Amino acid sequence: MKQTHRNHPTYWAFLLHRISGVLLAIFIPVHLYVLSLAVTDGALLDEFLRWSSTPVVKLMETGMVVMLAAHLTGGLRLLGLEFLGWVSWQKTMVALSVGVSLTIGLVFLLNAD
């Protein structure tokens, strides 16, 4: 049971990029539909927004923000290594990307009303 390729931060970075990507692909159509309620049924959107400011939903929303930030920062690492060339400090980049994503999530959560 030795899966050594998984025992590396960049494997987890790959997995995080994939999971966040799939979650975003599911989230975006829903997000756009909910926003379209502003045009078709403003009262319903207001009701939705009130519901979304409850703590549990806010936490889920924060999770989505972290996923978006992780896909962004992880994606920047990939663009960097494809276009600017390989650097030996990939693990540092992964750590940085995760750190920045969590920070963005925290800033979002702290500013949530």
Add this chain to the structure above:
Amino acid sequence: MMQNTVRSETWLWLAQRTSAIVLAVCIVIHLTTMIIAMQGGLSTAEIAGRVSGNPMWLVFYGTFLAAVSVHAPIGMRTVLLETTSLSTKRVGLLTMLLGLFVFVLGVRTILGLYQMVPVS
């Protein structure tokens, strides 16, 4: 035939990277805007007041949407090709429909919000 496959894969790769660069800029703006807008509390009136009639936001969200509609389907195509046994053709069709769906839904939302009369 093989040549064509290689060529289209290269184009998809390029489209994925180009849209990624556009998205990187858009997401930074989007996250910043959301954190600022959220502070006064989000509502239909707040959203409409912020974006309706504003050509800058129209251009921004149009660009954002176009990039997403390219990026998400190509990404899902890769995931589905690697994790399912569906044929390349079927996966291509499925994800192209996803992109089209997101784009049409987005255009309707963005144009609708732009044309909305802000409620004061």
